[in-house]
Amino acid sequence: MVDELLFFMEVVVGGLLAGTMYSLVALGFVLIFKASATFNFSQGAMVFFSVLAFCGFMQDFNIPFVLAFILAALLMVVVGLCTERLVLRPLMNASEDTVLMATIGLGYVLEGLAQAAWGVEVRRLDLGIGDFPVPWIADNLKLFISALDIFAGLVAALMIIGLFLLFKYTKIGLGLRAVADDAGAASSIGIPLKHIMLLVWSAAGVVALVAGCMWGARAGVQFALVDLALKALPVLIIGGFSSIPGAIVGGLIIGATEKVLEVYIGPFFGGAIEGWAPYVLAIFFLLYRPEGLFGEKIIRRV
């Protein structure tokens, strides 16, 4: 009995920590949605692009870890700049769906560019933190929890606190919220829309880089990251598109639920149900609470 309970705990905790990785990807979506009411479908591609560039800088040019990270972050700022200039500004008054489709195109461009520049092989990314159970926790609590998961959880927590403070208490944050509320009104009282967009896309790029590092350290830096990042979409539906806490809670819910389902129900169906379980969970949420747990804006009901 105790063993079973421990095992269940282990599954749940493992799921929760893995869920923080989804949260990290979802965070990038939320940042952009909050400031521009744009669904950025290319966030997954940004994750792939940034971490592949990071690996490329380190492994092909032998640039030290920290410098490579800074370079990759700068690269994401450039990507943000180009996106604002070439994609968002011309589509300023276009419909939501049009912008969404343009970001799908943007995702394709980023994926293609990344692979053209750095190749298609799977790259290993070593953060210096192993993906194996922490001995101390394993000995004392009898829970097997990966060090990488804990690290990812800590990083996610730090980023969320940072972003939360930024949005809540700084002038930039106020500007961001104003733009999200009504871009026209915000720009008419002198909030520089261009700078805000650039800032937000750069921040989303850096968040993508961090998320990519976590995923890359676990699963290798490869194209499959883009598909993994798609799982951030159900996370967002559960948490709400415009809420930073929502991205976190949504990620945790998805992470824990898919692991529990996989371990306890999966074997009856031959496993691998975590591939679709999050999406079905999202459908149920859509039917009963379309704005998500923390979403403020009621989405357009049909």
Added chain:
Amino acid sequence: MKPVFMTYTKKDLINLAVCMVLSVLVIPTFITTEYWYTSILIPWLCLALATIGQQVVMGYTGQLALGAAGFMAAGAFAMFNLILRVPDLGFVGSLIVSGLIAAAFGILFGLPSLKVRGIYLMVATLASQFFIIWMIDKFGWFKNYDSSGIITAQDIVILGKPFTTPLAMYFVCLAVTTVLTLLAMNMARGSTGRNWMAVRDMDIAAESMGVSLLKTKVQAFAISAFYCGVAGALFAFCYLKSLEPVAFDIKLSFKILFMCILGGLGTINGAFIGAAFILLFPVLLNAIGNNVFHGAIDATIISSIEQVIFGGLMIIFMIYEPLGMAKLWENLKQKLSLKLQSSNVKNLKSSLSKKS
């Protein structure tokens, strides 16, 4: 223009005649290399058919869906099982039934569209994509307990005659595509299509005019999935000649989405243009890579460049011409006919002045 036959004008009938002469007489007489049939014409027809399915739900009804490949997989595997287990049904019967099975999935996964739209609906339809592929992969019955993962498709036999040469398969695809395209055009022009477009342009107004949202949306999803299912069956039996769930992964869904959007949302001919572009462009790029650069550029880099160009085109079209290539084609035709008219007028004027 006055309709000559049903809702078709003289121009439509001429277009149809030209297309039929081209596809039935000209192509088979002038194209003799098998490569063109097996790698370009057959997949073009199949994917164009799937794109019409995507058009119904996305272009005409305005619902952002991203699960075409899932329905294609449902159609393909339904076809395999029907031919295997119900041989009396025949090829055409199986094709129709497998389309209907895909349509059932379409209805099931289209239901969320009654509540949500935009990216929310996209996520809901992604569920269908992943679920259908998983289901086929995990339950051995669908694959007839074949452990290798790749099953060979049965030969196509219609009325006792085998259709196994590339040319014969091309004709099978052509016949199915022609019938379904005409049907789609009829639906799009009739009350069905007007309801779809009313829902797309303003659902609340449509509802207050008496268009049932439930019926219209579910119908659009069912028809869309039917087209995708039939296309998937043809794709597996005529093009791939094998069945594996991996062939119908999310990448194919994205490809069809691109065909639909680049071709031109809300047009049937856009489906053909878009499918041709997405299929032929990589061939062209590879040819350039081989002939101009003599293989100096790696194949993986070429496919990456192709991805960049597709994505870039998507952005460019969204900015400058959201209605896609079909609209460009329309504009071109209009310009040409205007020029023709003005030159006619000039000729007339000059001949008049000569007379006087």
